[in-house]
Amino acid sequence: MRTVGQLLQQFLRVRARTEALCASLAPEDQVIQPHPDASPAKWHLGHTAWFFETFLLERFERGFAPHHPDYGFLFNSYYNGIGARVERPLRGLCTRPTVAEVLAYRNAVDERVATLIEEQPDSAPLAALVELGLNHEQQHQELLLTDIKAVLFQEPVFPAYAPGKPPQAGRGETGWTRFTGGRVWIGHEGADFCYDNELSRHEVLLRPYRLANELVSNGEFLRFMHDGGYARPEFWLADGWDVVRQRGWQAPQYWLQRGDDWFAHTLYGLQPVDPLAPVAHVSFFEADAYARYAGKRLPTELEWEHAARQSLAMDHPGALAGDVFEPHNAPVAGTGPRRMVGEVWEWTNSAYLPYPGYRAASGAIGEYNGKFMVNQVVLRGGSVATPRDHVRLSYRNFFHPDKRWQFTGIRLAEDAQAQ
């Protein structure tokens, strides 16, 4: 159990990191919306303040008054229970409040929340909402990075977000690990924070399966491309094939061919594609097509979670080791599946659906997860953009199968024989 001082410290630390992520951007960079899935940096800054103001201050603060009468409309993301809002694809048309005004809003909210934490040190509901708000803020830290990447991709010179170069990755051995499966427990265990979609913890039956020790690399994906992967319908789900043709996909998001060479727009600017690094920015459709091309399949989320627990995936040295902004793949010691956490979000072949006994929270906060449980695919493991203390082995991320502006990659699986 955390002390009040620890909670306050964590609150201030997480909040400050959000602003730090935007520190190198010009105000102009923080306004636009490069595509409807991404949001302006300014909006992320404001929305995460709004979350604390709406779900925490409004409930716990005596004599609560909103910081600004329009911000509730401007910075609501998707909570129908709260009221009207700027439609998502129009977020990039709001120039006011300015970045400076949004930062002032954040400061004001920070002070008011800090005061509340100190005044109500024993309020478990308050502490729970602080924790939810911080987890929410960390999710937006990841989105900030991917959305900034999308913004800078609009600019003809592909400016770098961070100085330096992406780490040149070697790669570990590329074997497979067998898991027996059987009757296994799935879902979050214990009293620590988790999202409602990680519950209830429940048992499932798994058949024996094998999981690749390494992620699929850029070099392997290039071979798929050279073999006509994007032009051969036999590898693709029907909906995926439609998307490939309609959008003219021929490579992962952010890849550009110049002469015979492939480059990728990264947070370090335009860089040659590293054949040993894990492929990223592929959709579920591409991950699934690659697996069929390779004669394998994607794991289910149940298989992934079971394997990760067996492999103590969180303990891998090197995972989540520092502020690297692009996937790489430095070899690590040990056996079994590697880098299951903190490299790229790994597409599974599981639809995002409620676990048995799932209960959404009541009120607007219950819109956090449950209402997205259709048409989306589960991803597991977290990426280089995920804050290191945010992800869990039971963590369920989800996106529509055609999305690829996140750091999303591929780990293969296959059925194993019973022994």
Place this chain on the structure above:
Amino acid sequence: MRTVGQLLQQFLRVRARTEALCASLAPEDQVIQPHPDASPAKWHLGHTAWFFETFLLERFERGFAPHHPDYGFLFNSYYNGIGARVERPLRGLCTRPTVAEVLAYRNAVDERVATLIEEQPDSAPLAALVELGLNHEQQHQELLLTDIKAVLFQEPVFPAYAPGKPPQAGRGETGWTRFTGGRVWIGHEGADFCYDNELSRHEVLLRPYRLANELVSNGEFLRFMHDGGYARPEFWLADGWDVVRQRGWQAPQYWLQRGDDWFAHTLYGLQPVDPLAPVAHVSFFEADAYARYAGKRLPTELEWEHAARQSLAMDHPGALAGDVFEPHNAPVAGTGPRRMVGEVWEWTNSAYLPYPGYRAASGAIGEYNGKFMVNQVVLRGGSVATPRDHVRLSYRNFFHPDKRWQFTGIRLAEDAQAQ
């Protein structure tokens, strides 16, 4: 094991029924495509002949020559492995071949297939493809009815497809039945025909649950509408809410309000909505929203199949009893969930995904099921439009969650306490 004579008889019987379904239509009715999901009757007639010609005659007939050089292009549905084809939304622009020419095509194919069956009485692969082709034909018989319904809905007078009136339904008792679950087998068992997606048969763990004995009725759904169901986002999945607003949905497909009364376009023409009959032509989004409104949930496909087996659903008197073209709901004797087969396809809360150990057939025929395993939702049980000898308790139908031109309805479920 069927004799050759039985196989031939079944072949001719099923094929003749397809033509009988179109007998009351004018040629003009058989050309148009009312929306991209539906196909012209003429196309169904030709495509089901093409299926036999392509997958059977071409393989087994010595000196095979196609009936017409263009029909392969015109009547391929979605088999990329076979080659180019008329894009689905353009099927309604093909006026040639005429209906008469298509019927001649069918006759020619029938004769050639009948000859093959007689000449190769012991060929198990031939018999298996005849069986697949007949099951395929039966699926299109269902689509013919739903697509003709869509065609006639375009006409300002809502002409009737069939004479007479839909049966006025009473309704049985509306209680619930508890199922203990546990470790249960799912999937097709035995040597009879099934689709590849019903395999492999495998065990799953089910928690205790309860299933409604009756389908949700029009009257119950009207109450949902009166309570603002279509206007209250708290009942809806996010993607569903988007669809409701974009398409302006305010009632099930085919419902029309005249004054205070609701009517529905049916295969018997425009008819008053019967409050006791089961609601049909609702999307998954509407089924799910109704369940949330009712404080319940939809069953999973596993729960549905388990309950159906427990209830011996196929034995219910009255189910599939005759050529009735619209859902009704006459009370039946007995206890437990009723009319799980042959009334309306029941939306489950299961995504359409491969069972463990799923293997698609090789070649173009393998495109039958597997490539649709994303973004779709499983439906179970068959509708009034499903041929009575076509459906099974392990049968998995699937549609995108926004579709509602099929006879799709709602059965509720809920968690049960362990005892």
Place this chain on the structure above:
Amino acid sequence: MRTVGQLLQQFLRVRARTEALCASLAPEDQVIQPHPDASPAKWHLGHTAWFFETFLLERFERGFAPHHPDYGFLFNSYYNGIGARVERPLRGLCTRPTVAEVLAYRNAVDERVATLIEEQPDSAPLAALVELGLNHEQQHQELLLTDIKAVLFQEPVFPAYAPGKPPQAGRGETGWTRFTGGRVWIGHEGADFCYDNELSRHEVLLRPYRLANELVSNGEFLRFMHDGGYARPEFWLADGWDVVRQRGWQAPQYWLQRGDDWFAHTLYGLQPVDPLAPVAHVSFFEADAYARYAGKRLPTELEWEHAARQSLAMDHPGALAGDVFEPHNAPVAGTGPRRMVGEVWEWTNSAYLPYPGYRAASGAIGEYNGKFMVNQVVLRGGSVATPRDHVRLSYRNFFHPDKRWQFTGIRLAEDAQAQ
């Protein structure tokens, strides 16, 4: 002045020709709508009957009752003053009434109109409406041909509408004729029928100009294509360039390249492009781009009309000489601009605007012309599809500048020096 007998005879003759134009089509061919600008043959048949029923029978017939209560809704084209109607892009979804029922409708209307003509022989308003209705019918005869051409283009084998081959055309001398212009009269003169948009007759000032004696040929247009005409923005109006890129235009409508050779879908089936025949099925944008490529310009409609009157264009032997369904270009004797009437509609560089003193008729009939006087371009001269007694030198046809499913072609002009 015509006698009653002559009027009746003309009425029956024109009406019968409409049906004759559809006689070789199957019912299936008469239902579909190949694109939103075209209408089904069945609709044209019904709409032209509706025109007489609505504007003539309803006004003059004692105890008028509509032939069918729904036809007013089904067959209204665009008369807001009459009431609701099937939206134009949905005309191809109406399968009822069937072709046979529409022909029965036509027969019934014919009999009732014939009766009226005989009963009210001295009614000038009646005779005027018969004449307007017949002119309207003749416009739809032209549309029937162009819309059937569009229907048959949907079919993979490009069936022929008419037997035989298009005439192989030679071509006349390709010089230019100078016109002095000055103060000239424009617009319809005399008591014969004309549309309201041909009035008022008025004087304009024209500078000296020259007009090409021949239409631009397919061979000349191929040279434009070979010189990169569709890829060089300097030839195109800005809106035209947008259309070229959005629709991927690379040749006139209906042209198809097979190997190195160009073919065109015609009413005689797929045929090699005749380099000496006039180019047809080009939009205004293409006509204008060709003119700029050639260092010339398109004539204004005033220049065209003045030149046509000077050249006695209607008297050219060969123009309108028979039932030829595609443009050709047989050489003719005489000097000056040739084939200004009856070959292809010639794009002018004049916007479709009211003449000075223009007055639309009152009531719904006033919607005939006036409400289209924006965004459209004037064409002059009539095409092979125009009934020979329908067109006049003052006749103003008009289409949006991107349309090309009509028989539309190019005649060049240029400024001349004052002498």
Place this chain on the structure above:
Amino acid sequence: MRTVGQLLQQFLRVRARTEALCASLAPEDQVIQPHPDASPAKWHLGHTAWFFETFLLERFERGFAPHHPDYGFLFNSYYNGIGARVERPLRGLCTRPTVAEVLAYRNAVDERVATLIEEQPDSAPLAALVELGLNHEQQHQELLLTDIKAVLFQEPVFPAYAPGKPPQAGRGETGWTRFTGGRVWIGHEGADFCYDNELSRHEVLLRPYRLANELVSNGEFLRFMHDGGYARPEFWLADGWDVVRQRGWQAPQYWLQRGDDWFAHTLYGLQPVDPLAPVAHVSFFEADAYARYAGKRLPTELEWEHAARQSLAMDHPGALAGDVFEPHNAPVAGTGPRRMVGEVWEWTNSAYLPYPGYRAASGAIGEYNGKFMVNQVVLRGGSVATPRDHVRLSYRNFFHPDKRWQFTGIRLAEDAQAQ
């Protein structure tokens, strides 16, 4: 003839005004693109510098090197002759260069142009291009104001661009003035600057007509609205009626109803609609519909120009008198049509077409006007946003008939009897 000093002074004065117009905006306000027709302020600032760099510096500067290698791509508007460019609807996605970098670009270009002017004092081509560049800059000053207005309309609080209030306008007498017409000269006369589309000067024949002395007021337009103007198709051109229904127009652009009262978003913030001020932000379709409602018509551009010359419109006291940012209508002395210049752009019923003998300039600069001569409608007179020394009686502005984000209004005309 201007001296070098005068030219230099004018150059610096006009350029400085552009920057002054943006001085009150935040960088955030200068990035976004509120709709595809409008451009970001930052883009206008950069594009007008690019115009001088491309058409003047590149030609006249020895050893010319571009200020930045990417700016040619970023700031080209529509000159195909110059090369590739950012597609217009994507201008709002460019965050780099920042506003500060664009201002530095402007300064650098200003210095280089000023140096050239001083170094080549006798170069007539240089002076001519400076003059063209300044006229171009002034056009963008007007667009800056209208596009900023569109940006601020996106913000929920409708921030004001300028402090204060719009002038409350009275209104002059609302009579009509008769013009005899006859054979009159049209087009620019003299050696002063004009655009190529104002030439050649030519004679036309005009019939007698009358022109309203006053612009149509907000109050008059409200009466049209109250009389169901937006719901009655009989007032509308067919294309206009389609637009009204598709976009749901019910009032001029920027108007909002709160309770029973109408407000308008203005450059002074949200303000009550002044019934005496001229209506603005109406499309051609609305102007034309209003005229038909009023039993009148719009003038042709020829009538407008002739009347303006007869009325000495430029000499009206009050016109163009100062920095007022919204149309008003203070009564002025004198007789005849008033405020024909500098209030609102007046829609005419003339399509934008070349005058007889029109010749576009050669090279990319020839794309300035000619390539827009289709689908657009001529407007005359200039608005409150037009720089006062920019407009002329022969000046031809042009927009597509559905556009209304400019200050566009209505003056009525009608035919007059010959006397």
